Amino acid sequence: METLLKTTLYASLLLAASHNIARAEQIDAGAIETRTTSLSQAVSKISPRHSQIALLAMDMSNNQVIFSQQAETLFIPASTQKLLTAVSAMAQLGPDFRYVTELWTDAPIRKGHIAGSAYLRFSGDPTFTQADLKAIFASLVKQGINRIDGHLYLLGDKQEQMQAPGWVWDDLGICFAAPVSSYIINQNCVYGQFNPSTANKPSQVSLRTGSYGVKVSSDAVFDPKASREFCQLDLVRLGQNNYHLRGCYPGGEAIGLAIAVSDPFKFAQDNLTSLLKGEMSLAGKVKLGTSLPKKAKLIASHSSSPLPELLDTMLLKSDNLIADSLFKQLGKSYFNAQGSFTNGAVAMQRILTELGVDLSNANIVDGSGLSRYNLLNAQQLAAVLALIHKDSRFSSLMTSLPQAGISGTLRYRMGYNKPPLKQQIFAKTGSMQGVSNLAGFIRLPEHSDTLFVVLENGMSPELKHQHKPSFNAEFLKQLISVLQVPSPTTAALSTAAHSVQD
Numbered sequence: 001m002e003t004l005l006k007t008t009l010y011a012s013l014l015l016a017a018s019h020n021i022a023r024a025e026q027i028d029a030g031a032i033e034t035r036t037t038s039l040s041q042a043v044s045k046i047s048p049r050h051s052q053i054a055l056l057a058m059d060m061s062n063n064q065v066i067f068s069q070q071a072e073t074l075f076i077p078a079s080t081q082k083l084l085t086a087v088s089a090m091a092q093l094g095p096d097f098r099y100v101t102e103l104w105t106d107a108p109i110r111k112g113h114i115a116g117s118a119y120l121r122f123s124g125d126p127t128f129t130q131a132d133l134k135a136i137f138a139s140l141v142k143q144g145i146n147r148i149d150g151h152l153y154l155l156g157d158k159q160e161q162m163q164a165p166g167w168v169w170d171d172l173g174i175c176f177a178a179p180v181s182s183y184i185i186n187q188n189c190v191y192g193q194f195n196p197s198t199a200n201k202p203s204q205v206s207l208r209t210g211s212y213g214v215k216v217s218s219d220a221v222f223d224p225k226a227s228r229e230f231c232q233l234d235l236v237r238l239g240q241n242n243y244h245l246r247g248c249y250p251g252g253e254a255i256g257l258a259i260a261v262s263d264p265f266k267f268a269q270d271n272l273t274s275l276l277k278g279e280m281s282l283a284g285k286v287k288l289g290t291s292l293p294k295k296a297k298l299i300a301s302h303s304s305s306p307l308p309e310l311l312d313t314m315l316l317k318s319d320n321l322i323a324d325s326l327f328k329q330l331g332k333s334y335f336n337a338q339g340s341f342t343n344g345a346v347a348m349q350r351i352l353t354e355l356g357v358d359l360s361n362a363n364i365v366d367g368s369g370l371s372r373y374n375l376l377n378a379q380q381l382a383a384v385l386a387l388i389h390k391d392s393r394f395s396s397l398m399t400s401l402p403q404a405g406i407s408g409t410l411r412y413r414m415g416y417n418k419p420p421l422k423q424q425i426f427a428k429t430g431s432m433q434g435v436s437n438l439a440g441f442i443r444l445p446e447h448s449d450t451l452f453v454v455l456e457n458g459m460s461p462e463l464k465h466q467h468k469p470s471f472n473a474e475f476l477k478q479l480i481s482v483l484q485v486p487s488p489t490t491a492a493l494s495t496a497a498h499s500v501q502d
Helices: 002-046 078-092 130-142 264-279 307-317 320-335 341-354 378-390 395-400 461-466 471-483 488-501
Strands: 052-059 064-069 100-105 118-121 152-155 189-195 204-207 215-218 233-239 242-249 255-260 286-288 297-303 425-432 435-442 450-457
Touching: 002 064, 002 471, 052 378, 052 471, 064 471, 078 307, 078 320, 078 341, 078 378, 078 395, 078 425, 078 435, 100 130, 130 264, 130 297, 152 264, 204 215, 242 255, 264 286, 307 320, 307 395, 320 341, 378 395, 378 435, 378 450, 435 471, 450 471
Parallel strands: 118 152, 152 286, 215 242
Antiparallel strands: 052 064, 052 450, 100 118, 100 297, 189 204, 189 255, 233 242, 425 435, 435 450
């Protein structure tokens, strides 16, 4: 009898709970509308007056749009473009892809000598360093080879497209816009310092060790008292990896320089000419090669890290050289031809279209987002993010996204290094002059993931001096506050669970 009463009570509680849930679901639509209205009112209060914004937020548990504003309007994506590059590279190249730099010869090896010439084939590895180069020839020494009797020919792509259309010309001497070549050593970047004058020396530029063949002259000066009304430095590219620094710097302390080489082949040539003096004897010279002889055999090589590790660095650090090197690899792989920005763009468009991303009216020019000709809308970025979230082929990319206050480009960003955003936001940043974008996910405890895209274009440079959190940070704070309000269905489910347990 007691068991029957308990069973009857249990059934009654379940029935009551189901009625509560049904009623909650009926009013859920109204609650969602209220939530959207609340968010819309908040957005209207914080929206910038002098720039354009696009917004999209979506509940990933049911693909329900929480908020949308100008989601179909095209914007300059900046580095959020790298999300497209990451997904396309995983789809086309696969997780086992590596760049391989190879040393070949078609000559016999006699008594520790290569009795002829050798051929070093570069692959466009954006992570290849002088240390890696040294290791290739050190491996020859371990094989007992200490001399090349002929020349060392360097092989790479011919008539390369090293910058994408739409790159800002005054960025080209700076390392974040280094030339994307098959010849890459130390990210095609050299570092130095501009030093103020002393009693014995005028202001001058000093370069770090390893800046082979790079020369920087200067007639620039320091202005420690800021007495000049117009004072700025200008780096002039003279060709052949020669530069001239002119103008003035408003300050009295030495400043660091990061200079992108203008001639990647010459930089590689100068590196090898210097390196071989210490590693092995070269009878001939380091020269530009045309092709690998048919009977050549591989004698040494270096492989990069696998693709997932390259993408991890690319997304966390927003590495432009990795992004654009992979972009050209997409063109090479998809069309079985020399990679370029031109065929890389077509390859990416087709790859993503095949994955279900509608890129109608989008304009894809590069893989890094440096080009101001790139155009995407919030819906297109959201479709790529959805692939990362739901497709097992791309899910590893989630852990490569910068985490607010913890890693990558969101580690120290204002507004993201403290609650409520700290640790809760996983997203790719996209910033350049006039542009501040963010695309990723909110991951709250005991809550389904929320996908979001925030695009802002047309920002005034004056905003940098105001030291205020960005609009995207303020929007995400409002979005989180709305998400943390429990829905009627959630409350009903909780009540039902407690009733049954009791």
